[in-house]
Amino acid sequence: MITFCTLFSGSSGNAAVLCTDEGAVLIDCGMSGKQILAAMAAARLNPGDLKALLVTHEHSDHVKGVGVISRKLDLPVYATEGTWQGMEASTGPLKEENRVVITPGESFFLQNMEIAPFSIPHDAAEPVGYRFYLPGHSVAVATDLGYFSQTVRDAVLGAELVLLESNHDPELLRHNPNYPAALKNRILGKKGHLSNESGAGAAVELAQNGARHLLLGHLSRENNTPDMAYQTTRDALETAGAEIGRDVTLRVAARDSVSALYTIA
Numbered sequence: 001m002i003t004f005c006t007l008f009s010g011s012s013g014n015a016a017v018l019c020t021d022e023g024a025v026l027i028d029c030g031m032s033g034k035q036i037l038a039a040m041a042a043a044r045l046n047p048g049d050l051k052a053l054l055v056t057h058e059h060s061d062h063v064k065g066v067g068v069i070s071r072k073l074d075l076p077v078y079a080t081e082g083t084w085q086g087m088e089a090s091t092g093p094l095k096e097e098n099r100v101v102i103t104p105g106e107s108f109f110l111q112n113m114e115i116a117p118f119s120i121p122h123d124a125a126e127p128v129g130y131r132f133y134l135p136g137h138s139v140a141v142a143t144d145l146g147y148f149s150q151t152v153r154d155a156v157l158g159a160e161l162v163l164l165e166s167n168h169d170p171e172l173l174r175h176n177p178n179y180p181a182a183l184k185n186r187i188l189g190k191k192g193h194l195s196n197e198s199g200a201g202a203a204v205e206l207a208q209n210g211a212r213h214l215l216l217g218h219l220s221r222e223n224n225t226p227d228m229a230y231q232t233t234r235d236a237l238e239t240a241g242a243e244i245g246r247d248v249t250l251r252v253a254a255r256d257s258v259s260a261l262y263t264i265a
């Protein structure tokens with residue numbers, strides 16, 4: 001059986017779990033160790049099943065609990081060299097054997113899983129998304145995307161289940177009085193975050209290439225709402241001729257609680 005869920009998703013913290021009969025992996029650990037373990041308990045997931053912690057990039061909403069969880073569970077952490085350099089100050093000392101360096105574009109294997117890290121356009125040192133190949137199935141995690149680049153497209157098309165960014169509504173962001181211009185430009189830029197409209201465009205391509213489950217995530221707290229994200233992608237999928245529920249399922253990952261638990265095999 002293959003299951004997937006997010007524990008947290010959004011600018012305040014991210015973590016997701018992919019489980020197979022042979023073990024589980026945690027993708028990002030952007031809340032405190034205590035919060036991550038409590039969320040796993042709420043999802044009835046056993047931390048003892050975790051075989052690895054995969055990090056996408058060093059921003060604090062992805063690495064806050066990395067050190068604590070790795071030390072507590074004696075868990076190897078996988079990250080690119082650039083991400084390691086960016087996050088080492090915040091993780092604290094880790095066992096040397098739990099420090100695994102990966103390279104974008106080079107797959108590695110864990111149990112029955114092939115894991116393919118791919119470069120993403122984002123303002124971090126060496127950020128990646130992940131595509132997971134399991135016997136007969138595949139899953140992709142693609143958030144923190146300035147845009148849906150060709151590299152990302154090549155990496156995620158064909159996946160059956162995709163966690164896809166739908167970060168903000170550009171109008172809400174532009175008119176948000178709490179955000180300085182530089183921050184707005186950063187988020188809207190090619191190394192920032194994927195808007196609802198851009199996410200919807202990516203969702204259509206994914207649905208046309210075999211995706212059966214789309215989970216929208218990494219929503220901005222101030223510049224988006226779950227309804228806006230959902231409706232933008234729903235409308236784009238329906239316009240493209242996909243029927244929600246029949247051809248593809250569409251959900252929004254909750255910010256502070258466990259998402260739907262997907263079972264894909």
Ligand SMILES: [Zn+2]
Nearest residue numbers: 057059122144
């Ligand atoms: Zn980021």
Ligand SMILES: [Zn+2]
Nearest residue numbers: 011059061144
């Ligand atoms: Zn992020």
